Amino acid sequence: MDIPWPENATLYQPLREDQILLSDCASSLAVQAYLRMCGLPVRVCCRANAEYMSPSGKVPFIHVGNQVVSELGPIVQFTKAKGHSLSDGLDDVQRAEMKAYMELVNNMLLTAELYIQWCDDTTSSEITRPRYSSPYSWPLNHILAYQKQWEVRRKMNAIGWAGKTLEQVYEDVSQCCQALSQRLGTQPYFFNKQPTELDALVFGHLFTILTTRLTSDELSEKIKSYSNLLSFCRRIEQTYFEEQDRDGQSGTSQLSKGPSLI
Amino acid sequence: MAAPLQLYCWRGDHGLPSVDADCLTVLAYAKFAGAPLKVHKITNPWRSPTGILPALKTREEGSFSQPSKIIIQLRKQKYNADYDLSAKECADTLAFVSLLEEKLLPALIYTHWVDAKNYVDVTRRWYAENIPFPLNFLLPNRIHGRQLERLRLVRGDPTLEPGEQLEKELYHDALECMTLLSQRLGSQKFFFGDSPSSLDAYVFGHLAPLLKIKLPNGKLQQHLNSLDNLRQFCTNILVLYFPSESREAPAKKVSNHADGGDFDNEPHKRRNQILSVLFAVGAMLGYAFLSGIITIKHTPARLEEPHVDEEEEEED
Numbered sequence: 001m002d003i004p005w006p007e008n009a010t011l012y013q014p015l016r017e018d019q020i021l022l023s024d025c026a027s028s029l030a031v032q033a034y035l036r037m038c039g040l041p042v043r044v045c046c047r048a049n050a051e052y053m054s055p056s057g058k059v060p061f062i063h064v065g066n067q068v069v070s071e072l073g074p075i076v077q078f079t080k081a082k083g084h085s086l087s088d089g090l091d092d093v094q095r096a097e098m099k100a101y102m103e104l105v106n107n108m109l110l111t112a113e114l115y116i117q118w119c120d121d122t123t124s125s126e127i128t129r130p131r132y133s134s135p136y137s138w139p140l141n142h143i144l145a146y147q148k149q150w151e152v153r154r155k156m157n158a159i160g161w162a163g164k165t166l167e168q169v170y171e172d173v174s175q176c177c178q179a180l181s182q183r184l185g186t187q188p189y190f191f192n193k194q195p196t197e198l199d200a201l202v203f204g205h206l207f208t209i210l211t212t213r214l215t216s217d218e219l220s221e222k223i224k225s226y227s228n229l230l231s232f233c234r235r236i237e238q239t240y241f242e243e244q245d246r247d248g249q250s251g252t253s254q255l256s257k258g259p260s261l262i
Numbered sequence: 263m264a265a266p267l268q269l270y271c272w273r274g275d276h277g278l279p280s281v282d283a284d285c286l287t288v289l290a291y292a293k294f295a296g297a298p299l300k301v302h303k304i305t306n307p308w309r310s311p312t313g314i315l316p317a318l319k320t321r322e323e324g325s326f327s328q329p330s331k332i333i334i335q336l337r338k339q340k341y342n343a344d345y346d347l348s349a350k351e352c353a354d355t356l357a358f359v360s361l362l363e364e365k366l367l368p369a370l371i372y373t374h375w376v377d378a379k380n381y382v383d384v385t386r387r388w389y390a391e392n393i394p395f396p397l398n399f400l401l402p403n404r405i406h407g408r409q410l411e412r413l414r415l416v417r418g419d420p421t422l423e424p425g426e427q428l429e430k431e432l433y434h435d436a437l438e439c440m441t442l443l444s445q446r447l448g449s450q451k452f453f454f455g456d457s458p459s460s461l462d463a464y465v466f467g468h469l470a471p472l473l474k475i476k477l478p479n480g481k482l483q484q485h486l487n488s489l490d491n492l493r494q495f496c497t498n499i500l501v502l503y504f505p506s507e508s509r510e511a512p513a514k515k516v517s518n519h520a521d522g523g524d525f526d527n528e529p530h531k532r533r534n535q536i537l538s539v540l541f542a543v544g545a546m547l548g549y550a551f552l553s554g555i556i557t558i559k560h561t562p563a564r565l566e567e568p569h570v571d572e573e574e575e576e577e578d
Contacts, residue, residue: 056418057418057419058418092445093445093446093448095442095445096442096443096445096446097354097357097446099361099438099442100354100357100358100360100361100442100446101357103357103360103361103363103364103365104356104357104360104361106360106364107360107363107364108356108360151415151420154415155415155416155418158408158411158412158415158416159412159415159416160328175356176356178353179352179353179356179357180353182349182350182352182353183350183353183354183357185350
């Protein structure tokens with residue numbers, strides 16, 4: 001009935017060096033962290049057309065056996081169906097809080113990342129559009145980049161973020177981090193002493209923001225002002241990414257294109 | 263505290279102070295924080311200072327529109343319902359509001375504005391009956407288009423069509439969200455103890471329309487009704503903070519059948535109808551006499567003669 005986790009499970013994401021954007025990198029790192037926390041091995045495979053291969057149009061997605069699942073939410077459900085879950089030990093109230101905080105990250109952090117990437121003209125023209133369109137030749141690169149930008153801007157309009165200034169977005173990120181920092185307090189992870197999918201999601205986003213070079217450092221400075229969030233990221237990086245990569249490859253280079261936290 | 267604050271919001275019905283979720287959120291927050299608002303209940307969004315409802319108009323700082331901005335403005339004016347919350351509770355508020363917006367709101371938009379039966383039978387009908395002419399022909403369809411577009415953008419699928427698959431996915435998320443809220447609320451009166459806060463306002467604003475407005479396709483309603491503590495929570499707030507609306511509810515519900523509803527919404531409708539018919543008939547008759555289509559033969563015995571003479575003289 002239940003096929004055990006195969007050895008050749010693969011995670012697909014856009015090209016790490018040239019193509020992947022901040023928001024996609026954060027989502028991908030969150031999924032990788034989650035799978036490592038569950039102890040499920042997965043191979044990371046970079047493809048230029050990962051976005052188009054994905055069943056929902058969003059990256060990352062995993063290919064396990066003969067099934068393809070994309071985005072962290074469905075992947076968590078999928079692994080739960082296979083008997084691996086990190087949140088079984090939580091009671092009802094804690095589970096409600098966990099889901100709420102995951103939505104907080106999706107609602108505020110992810111949307112802020114998308115806004116900064118696509119709606120801020122400087123970042124969009126200097127970093128996002130060149131990166132997004134790097135695998136393609138002219139004129140397709142321009143067409144795809146502008147199409148994606150237009151789509152993201154319409155979405156921002158629909159959810160009411162179009163009227164925000166960059167400062168207001170940074171302020172929202174700061175509020176979100178304050179809430180996360182409050183919730184984390186002095187504990188090693190958000191719930192008990194064991195990590196859950198919330199920890200994976202928060203780690204994915206915060207680590208990516210901290211180690212990605214944008215046009216200004218303001219975003220990462222906002223996070224650096226919360227020391228417990230910094231040590232949280234460091235702890236997860238050390239526990240799950242360094243120890244498991246000790247043979248051969250260095251752990252941190254797999255994680256990001258920027259410097260590591262340590 | 264000094265300047266009078268004016269709030270423009272959608273009119274209420276079915277026992278609610280307002281039919282719109284955002285307006286309800288702001289009204290509830292204002293009651294919780296004790297803000298003295300002058301509430302204008304209107305049905306024409308173009309009359310609001312920002313063009314959309316709800317809208318808060320302050321004397322010095324202009325007008326604001328989204329619920330989050332309005333609440334921030336009220337807080338600036340020292341009307342803060344979250345004053346007693348600890349830092350962790352404030353963080354929880356942010357998280358649960360995000361949960362509401364990501365998981366529950368799309369399903370609410372779908373059930374009120376996109377689901378074919380609900381939209382045509384209930385939502386469009388209410389807005390078309392209540393928005394003044396000629397906007398009642400334009401606005402409901404425009405809002406419908408905008409909400410469908412919003413769902414498409416949020417789901418990232420430009421080819422999304424209303425249908426069973428979409429409904430299943432959205433409702434699954436929404437039912438889970440409602441269950442989570444119910445679990446978080448537990449047996450408490452409000453989410454953070456005995457006094458209500460902004461999270462209570464948001465939850466009330468989103469759930470109350472679902473509770474009170476009867477929809478033909480009511481899966482979400484059924485689930486909400488099965489969660490006793492949430493239902494009790496909404497009814498509690500209505501009774502405590504909006505007693506006048508909940509008292510009017512029974513009377514309005516009875517009269518909400520086809521013709522009865524017309525009479526209560528517009529008591530002069532019959533009179534207007536008769537007057538307009540009389541006016542039309544009079545105009546046609548007048549034109550007929552003027553252009554000679556109808557002539558009245560003068561015969562000494564007829565009683566109408568003096569009237570006809572007077573009429574003909576008046577036409578000149």
